[in-house]
Amino acid sequence: MQNNQHIQEIKERLPIEEVVSRYVKLEKSGINMKGLCPFHSEKSPSFFVAPHRGSFMCFGCGKKGDVFTFVQEIESMDFFEVLKRLAEETGVALDLSKSDIKEKKNTYSIVEKACLVFQSHLQNDITAQEYLTGRGLTQQTIAQFRIGYIPDEWNILYTELKKDFEEKEILESGLVVKNENGRVYDRFRGRIMFPIFDSNGKVIAFTGRVLNSEDNETPKYVNSPETQLFSKSHVLYGLNFAKQSIRKHNFIILVEGQMDVILSHQMGYANTVASSGTAFTQDQLQMISKLTPNLLLAFDSDKAGLATTSKVWEMSINQGLDVKIAYYEGAKDPADTIKENPEVWKDTIKKSIHIIEFVSHLVMRIPDERKRIKAYQEKILPLLKRVHTYSEKNFFINKVAEMLSMNSAIIWSDVSMDQTVQSSYARQYRDVQKVAREPIVNSYIVFFEKEKAGLRTEIDEFMSGYQIPLIEKDISDDKKIFEIENQFELQAEEVKKGFRESFGQYLLTQIQIKNRELRSLLHANSENENEILKKIEEHKKLIHSINIGDCQFINNMV
Numbered sequence: 001m002q003n004n005q006h007i008q009e010i011k012e013r014l015p016i017e018e019v020v021s022r023y024v025k026l027e028k029s030g031i032n033m034k035g036l037c038p039f040h041s042e043k044s045p046s047f048f049v050a051p052h053r054g055s056f057m058c059f060g061c062g063k064k065g066d067v068f069t070f071v072q073e074i075e076s077m078d079f080f081e082v083l084k085r086l087a088e089e090t091g092v093a094l095d096l097s098k099s100d101i102k103e104k105k106n107t108y109s110i111v112e113k114a115c116l117v118f119q120s121h122l123q124n125d126i127t128a129q130e131y132l133t134g135r136g137l138t139q140q141t142i143a144q145f146r147i148g149y150i151p152d153e154w155n156i157l158y159t160e161l162k163k164d165f166e167e168k169e170i171l172e173s174g175l176v177v178k179n180e181n182g183r184v185y186d187r188f189r190g191r192i193m194f195p196i197f198d199s200n201g202k203v204i205a206f207t208g209r210v211l212n213s214e215d216n217e218t219p220k221y222v223n224s225p226e227t228q229l230f231s232k233s234h235v236l237y238g239l240n241f242a243k244q245s246i247r248k249h250n251f252i253i254l255v256e257g258q259m260d261v262i263l264s265h266q267m268g269y270a271n272t273v274a275s276s277g278t279a280f281t282q283d284q285l286q287m288i289s290k291l292t293p294n295l296l297l298a299f300d301s302d303k304a305g306l307a308t309t310s311k312v313w314e315m316s317i318n319q320g321l322d323v324k325i326a327y328y329e330g331a332k333d334p335a336d337t338i339k340e341n342p343e344v345w346k347d348t349i350k351k352s353i354h355i356i357e358f359v360s361h362l363v364m365r366i367p368d369e370r371k372r373i374k375a376y377q378e379k380i381l382p383l384l385k386r387v388h389t390y391s392e393k394n395f396f397i398n399k400v401a402e403m404l405s406m407n408s409a410i411i412w413s414d415v416s417m418d419q420t421v422q423s424s425y426a427r428q429y430r431d432v433q434k435v436a437r438e439p440i441v442n443s444y445i446v447f448f449e450k451e452k453a454g455l456r457t458e459i460d461e462f463m464s465g466y467q468i469p470l471i472e473k474d475i476s477d478d479k480k481i482f483e484i485e486n487q488f489e490l491q492a493e494e495v496k497k498g499f500r501e502s503f504g505q506y507l508l509t510q511i512q513i514k515n516r517e518l519r520s521l522l523h524a525n526s527e528n529e530n531e532i533l534k535k536i537e538e539h540k541k542l543i544h545s546i547n548i549g550d551c552q553f554i555n556n557m558v
């Protein structure tokens with residue numbers, strides 16, 4: 001059985017409204033259902049589910065799709081993960097390699113048992129417990145994040161794991177290492193252990209933080225290696241705990257380390273995740289953009305943290321996210337700030353500043369005027385040019401002018417230098433608007449074909465009689481179809497009127513274009529002049545009938 005057959009069978013067994021209602025309170029709205037969108041913050045429902053079509057659509061944020069898309073978006077899972085989860089729920093048997101499934105299942109079991117071993121050792125080690133409580137963590141938080149400890153011995157974990165699993169399986173989990181002499185030993189020793197979870201809350205890997213070491217060569221942090229469960233570039237630490245809060249507050253706080261996440265959650269900022277160090281990838285950014293367009297960066301305030309901030313905001317702006325910075329002085333990380341004075345951290349989040357203001361703060365510190373101007377041109381000016389509205393642009397230009405002691409008129413001049421390019425974009429935008437009627441017309445046709453079979457054929461035959469280009473069959477506007485379906489029961493005549501007006505306007509445009517083509521043929525085809533003129537006159541009559549609202553064909557279509 002192929003995947004598309006699996007997908008269809010799952011959809012038949014699992015109604016989309018049943019899945020959506022686990023996350024959204026739905027109520028009846030005509031033939032559809034509606035509720036508050038789980039993907040963005042709103043007070044009035046703009047999120048609709050169409051049970052008869054097996055799809056959803058939000059008119060506020062634009063999210064749409066089927067039951068698979070919904071679970072992918074709300075759980076931040078890839079398609080194959082969703083397919084396996086829903087197949088298991090509905091009892092659909094997937095044609096997967098049994099050996100691959102068993103291997104992955106065993107790896108989950110191995111890392112889960114390791115987590116239990118680490119948690120058990122933490123309960124028996126006062127020094128490790130005092131380290132965590134000394135960092136400001138409560139027992140409830142330690143339990144929630146399943147933090148553990150492994151003593152500084154060679155094979156404590158391996159001894160426990162080999163009671164239930166084969167050596168080969170344990171090695172593939174990345175939790176133990178085999179040296180050239182064939183000796184197997186634990187990868188993590190003498191470390192506080194932070195489990196890393198997937199989006200479903202399953203343990204997939206670990207970060208170990210050294211507890212006591214006088215050896216400067218010992219790395220402070222050690223991560224699990226890449227395995228079939230864990231790819232560092234595809235994981236955001238704490239996301240499994242943060243998803244609902246991110247959607248509720250419609251922004252995400254991005255920090256560097258696990259302790260930053262844990263203490264931030266403990267304070268009530270459950271929309272915080274970590275990039276697990278200074279590395280940040282495009283895949284992680286994609287995960288964020290699926291949840292919210294609003295990103296607040298709260299990396300360490302040291303030199304390395306500022307460099308990371310610079311990298312991430314460049315990536316984020318290119319992705320179209322709205323970026324703000326939690327700006328605080330001193331070479332501290334969020335965890336230390338929270339521990340010393342939680343109110344300072346709350347105030348920092350509350351007073352987070354736009355990326356333009358943040359960069360301006362950094363530029364204004366440059367003592368050399370020439371270097372400061374160059375930094376303004378390279379770092380600030382590109383950001384100002386990306387601001388879309390005049391009011392916002394004016395606000396930030398005045399802010400930058402004040403901070404850098406510059407003339408705002410000069411900054412306006414710099415920002416306007418690419419006017420030619422901007423005008424070109426504007427022309428392209430208008431061109432798109434000209435042809436935007438076609439998908440709207442098509443969306444009406446898609447809906448009314450349910451009411452009147454053969455409608456598209458009837459329209460195509462009518463248009464071909466006037467040698468007018470036919471409407472493409474594969475263009476549809478889901479949003480418009482939802483609107484039509486939602487309104488038809490209560491405002492049937494208005495919906496039909498909307499169709500007549502939209503199709504009439506579309507037809508007018510097509511006929512006018514065709515007439516221009518015919519007129520251009522008159523000079524080149526003098527022998528067919530009478531035939532061409534006759535066709536132009538027919539078009540004129542049709543245009544007139546549409547203009548006065550008396551085109552019987554349009555009136556009778558629905």
